[in-house]
Amino acid sequence: MHVHDVDKVELPGLLMELSHLYFEQLGTEREVDVKTVVKETTEEEVYQCSDCMTMYNEIYGDITQNIPPKTTFESLPETYECSLCEAPKSSFKKKVLVK
Ligand SMILES: [Zn+2]
Structure with a gap:
């Protein structure tokens, strides 16, 4: 029973964390792209x-x-x-x- 309780509590939090990381990475990549484009505009x-x-x-x-x-x-x-x-x-x- 104890293990089940832990799963229920931690899984959503873990998913949240993962999706946060995912979107952070997306955001970072987009920023890098914009900077690269600006830098290479010639x-x-x-x-x-x-x-x-x-x-x-x-x-x-x-x-x-x-x-x-x-x-x-x-x-x-x-x-x-x-x-x-x-x-x-x-x-x-x-x-x-x-x-
Ligand atoms: Zn020609």
Whole structure:
């Protein structure tokens, strides 16, 4: 009988505690997510092909055309073409991405 009494008293309390922990963790995770998003919000300039929407990102360059990372769009050769649809460099339009 004694054991039964203990079970009845402690089980709801234990469940409460567990669900509290659960929601605390949820809350914590959400806070961390928000902070991470705020911290990583950056503006990124890319150049987008107006024909097929392919983007040239100076950070990555264009490995398909031997353009090394950190090559500015301006310094791309005039012969640069869209890697997908072969549109000329002049078809690219500057675009600011907000992440
Ligand atoms: Zn294109």
